[in-house]
Amino acid sequence: MQNITLPLFIFEMANNHMGNIEHGLNIIRTYGELIKKYKEFNFAIKLQYRSLDTFIHPLEKKNLNSKLVKRFLDTRLSASDFELLIKEIKKFNFISIATPFDEDSVDLILSQNLDIIKVASCSFNDWPLLEKIVNNDKPI
DSSP states (O other): OOOOOSOEEEEEOTTTTTTOHHHHHHHHHHHHHHHTTOTTSEEEEEEEEOOHHHHSOTTTTTOTTSHHHHHHHHTOOOHHHHHHHHHHHHHTTOEEEEEESSHHHHHHHHHTTOSEEOOOGGGTTOHHHHHHHHSSSSOO
16 A cells, blocks of 8 residues: 555545446546546545345345435446456555455455555444454555
């Protein structure tokens, strides 16, 4: 990871890739071109990771009336899809950040060697998740 000595500007990817890897890559490339003229900042792209097979309760997976469940399922990416996004993030010299919403996602962040782990405000009292996050050498 590059040294963060300048103000850090973070682009939030979240589910804006719409579950489409090409759309996600296009977002990264567009912002990658944009940031070239701003040397007074560090830039990052932040992803969100959820292990949807266990994150969403089995009974809720069929509840497509829940807009969050539907959005999470409709925008699902595989680990290899995220690896393609990360490769593009690093190609444009962005700092890579991810917010894990479960312990399995922390393992994925570590295996993909992202630069920073971000704790979601909704997870500030999820002790098993927080303990998993702090048991590594990544900046938080």
